[in-house]
Structure formats: structure tokens, C-alpha cells
Amino acid sequence: MRSERLQTKRHLPATVDCRHDCRHNTTRDVTMKHDESLPMRPMTYVAIDTRALARNLRLVRTRLAERVRLMAVVKANAYGHGLKLAAHAFAEAGADWLGVSTLDEGIRLRQHGLQLPVLVFLPALDREVEPLVEHRLTGTVVACDQVPVYAEAARKLGHEAGVHVYTDAGLGRLGSDDSLPDLLTAAASYPRVTVTGVYTHFGPGGSGTMLEGLDALRPGASARAFGALAQNAVAGAGLGRVSVHCAASELLLSMPETHFDMVRAGTLLYGQLPPGAADDAPALQKTFELRSHIVAIHSLPKGSPVGYGGEFVTGRDSRIATVPVGLAHGLGVTPESLGRSLRQIAGSYLRRRRARRGISDRGPWGYVRGQQVPVVGRISMDQCCLDVTATDAQVGDEVALDTRRVTTSAAIPRIAVEL
Numbered sequence: 001m002r003s004e005r006l007q008t009k010r011h012l013p014a015t016v017d018c019r020h021d022c023r024h025n026t027t028r029d030v031t032m033k034h035d036e037s038l039p040m041r042p043m044t045y046v047a048i049d050t051r052a053l054a055r056n057l058r059l060v061r062t063r064l065a066e067r068v069r070l071m072a073v074v075k076a077n078a079y080g081h082g083l084k085l086a087a088h089a090f091a092e093a094g095a096d097w098l099g100v101s102t103l104d105e106g107i108r109l110r111q112h113g114l115q116l117p118v119l120v121f122l123p124a125l126d127r128e129v130e131p132l133v134e135h136r137l138t139g140t141v142v143a144c145d146q147v148p149v150y151a152e153a154a155r156k157l158g159h160e161a162g163v164h165v166y167t168d169a170g171l172g173r174l175g176s177d178d179s180l181p182d183l184l185t186a187a188a189s190y191p192r193v194t195v196t197g198v199y200t201h202f203g204p205g206g207s208g209t210m211l212e213g214l215d216a217l218r219p220g221a222s223a224r225a226f227g228a229l230a231q232n233a234v235a236g237a238g239l240g241r242v243s244v245h246c247a248a249s250e251l252l253l254s255m256p257e258t259h260f261d262m263v264r265a266g267t268l269l270y271g272q273l274p275p276g277a278a279d280d281a282p283a284l285q286k287t288f289e290l291r292s293h294i295v296a297i298h299s300l301p302k303g304s305p306v307g308y309g310g311e312f313v314t315g316r317d318s319r320i321a322t323v324p325v326g327l328a329h330g331l332g333v334t335p336e337s338l339g340r341s342l343r344q345i346a347g348s349y350l351r352r353r354r355a356r357r358g359i360s361d362r363g364p365w366g367y368v369r370g371q372q373v374p375v376v377g378r379i380s381m382d383q384c385c386l387d388v389t390a391t392d393a394q395v396g397d398e399v400a401l402d403t404r405r406v407t408t409s410a411a412i413p414r415i416a417v418e419l
Helices: 050-061 075-079 083-093 103-111 126-134 144-157 180-188 221-236 249-254 342-355
Strands: 045-048 069-073 097-100 118-120 139-141 161-166 193-199 243-245 262-265 288-293 296-300 318-323 365-368 371-376 384-387 398-401 414-416
Touching (some): 083 103, 097 103, 126 144, 144 161, 180 221, 193 221, 249 262
Parallel strands (some): 097 118
Antiparallel strands (some): 365 371, 365 398
16 A cells, blocks of 8 residues: 555554454554454455445545435455445445446345445446346446347346446547437437436546646636536437536545536545545545464574565564465555556665665565564565564564555455454
8 A cells, every 4th residue: 555645554553343253452462362252364364444434435425515426436346345345334324326347246236235326337248238237237338339239138127227328538448439419319219228327537637638738727627528518418319317427536526516416436435545635635544454464483694685586685683574475465566557657666676776785664564563564575476574673573463564455366355344
């Protein structure tokens, strides 16, 4: 989470309230004592604070007018938090919609008992449309030839097919050669196809927009132009009440005039502010922590290499702890967009240079017994090393590790814990 702007200090809490199971920490020592009457936690797991997820949603809600609905985006395994845990937390906190990327995610929400409206962002293939409609999910339509497929599925199943029509507003990532008015007219010609929304998506700074250049002079010009285009197209197609939406987390905070009928909140709900957020941004709470345990500790003299390639060399007599978390778990995995940035490249170079001299003051970090300790040496497939020289860490101690949420393996159990 080094690149994420969390509104909490990155350390293990002095007290951990474990709602489902087993260990209770009553001092600043983060080693958890096992209650024999309760099931044992896994060696490695992700602690998810569902109460914080709910609090973040309610906090975001305070930024919206009463008439504006809130879609909680739970795509990509709820940004690494676990689809079921996060979706139920948001539903109970008052989300109006849930948003996912794929049909599979939508069906799993239904299987988990979620009955809220669900928008599937990616267009369904023809063979996916019938199960999408059967599970009463709302599909995204980007081309006119998709509409009759929804109409046929609705006819076979005997109930309406709900869709939101997506139009590209300059991002260039998703769309077709069909115009928004043509899409809405095509949908209006099929009585069993109900258009309940029209939407688009704007990327971060540097992404394409409808009014290239004008946005720099008049921030939000493209979003306002989209709103007018959508309303005119809906009226022209003779449709009734249709929800217009374009604001994701960044616009949600910075431009209330772009909220229209609904906003799509993603990273905000998970405690992460968009880059450049204003000083009055909401004080979001931490929701995610990757945890594991120390399985070995040994002493190395000054000048000893640690890990593959000898990229870290101890600068003093050191105690090195081994933790069974590595690349396969998502630790140390960097998204391509960050890996190519000059800042990231320069930081990685400086970190390697300093590591050769036994200096590890640039992270990544682990947290053990209430203390921050560096991850040293190259992260392996299934393990990493911590320099615990300055601590009283022992084998069996629980540790927390900095990691990016969406790259953290979905195979790691998610457990509800109050952070």
C-alpha cells in the first residue's frame, strides 16, 4: 500500500477485535494468543475491516445530494477485499447499486444472497446474455446489434431485460461506432428491453475527453457536455426515467455538479483517496491488511547477503526473519502503469543501491510487535525476509505486510477483523 493514500497510520493496532475467531491482542505486542475454543486462523490471511467499509460508504454518502444514488463498485474481488464480505457490508450500509466487471461476478453476488440492482460494466458476449438476464443483472450495451440479443433472452425467460447504455466520452477504452441516439432508439424499439441508465467513464488526468483541451480551461466541461448529450438523447428516443451517471471516485469528490443521478464509488470505499485530493477530502478508514507469521529467525553477521542475487547485504550483525509470503501472494507486484513511471524507476534504483550497503529505509515494510521493520532482500515466489534486529520478534509472531490490494492473491482467505 505504499502508493495508496490511506487516512490511517500504517501500523498494527494496539487492540484487535476479532469478531469471527480466535486471537486477542491485549498489549502492544502484536503476537496473537490462540483461544483453543475457537478455530485457528490460517498462516497467511487478509484482515478486512467490514465496519470500516461501511463507515467509508456512509462518509461518502454525506458528499451527495439526497436524490443522488450511490453505486458501490465491487469489481476485481472488491478491490482485493473479497467480493462477499465487501458487498454485504456495502448493502447493509445503504448502497443503492453494486457494480462489477463481469457476468461471473454478478452471478456470485446473487449466489451470496445480494438482491440489490447490479450493473455489469463489460459488455456480455451473446452466449452470456441469457444467464445475465436470468439472474436479473443489468447489462451494459455499447452497440446496436446487442439489443436484439437481450430482447430474445427476455422473451425466452418471460421477464424484462434491464440495460445501461455506455458511450465513449474520449477515454477510447470501450465503445462502438454506434452513436448514443442510435443506441437508445434501437433499445426503445424492443418493449422487453428496458433502458434504466446511460453512462460513461472519465479517466485520470491525461486521459482523452470529449472536449479535449477545454477541460484544462474549464474543469468538468466534458462531464457537463456528456450530461446534456445524454438527456437530449433520452428525450429524443422517447424513453422515460433514465439514470445518467459518469462520476467515479475522483469526480465524486472534486465536482459535485457531475453527480447527476448516480455516482460510482470504488477506491474511496476502500480507504484510498485519488491523487491530488483536496484538503477537505473525507477522513477515510483503513480497511485491508495482509497478515502472516514468522516461521524462522536466524542471525547473520555484518556483510552477509540476503536472498536471491544478494541484492541486500547486512550493514550490521542482524536478525533476519522469514515470512511465508512472496510474489505468488502478490507481495512486491507492481502494476504496469506504476512500474513505467520515472519516479518508480528512480526509486527502485536508489533502493537497490542503498540495499547493497545494508540500508533499508525506503520500504517495503512489515509490522511486528507494534514496530515497523523493513522487508530486505529480493522477494521470492513464496517467502520474504524481514530485518527484525531492533525488535524482540520471535518465531510464531504475527506480522502485517505492505501490499497492493488488487494484486494480492484472491486465493488468500479474507477474514473480517476490526483494524
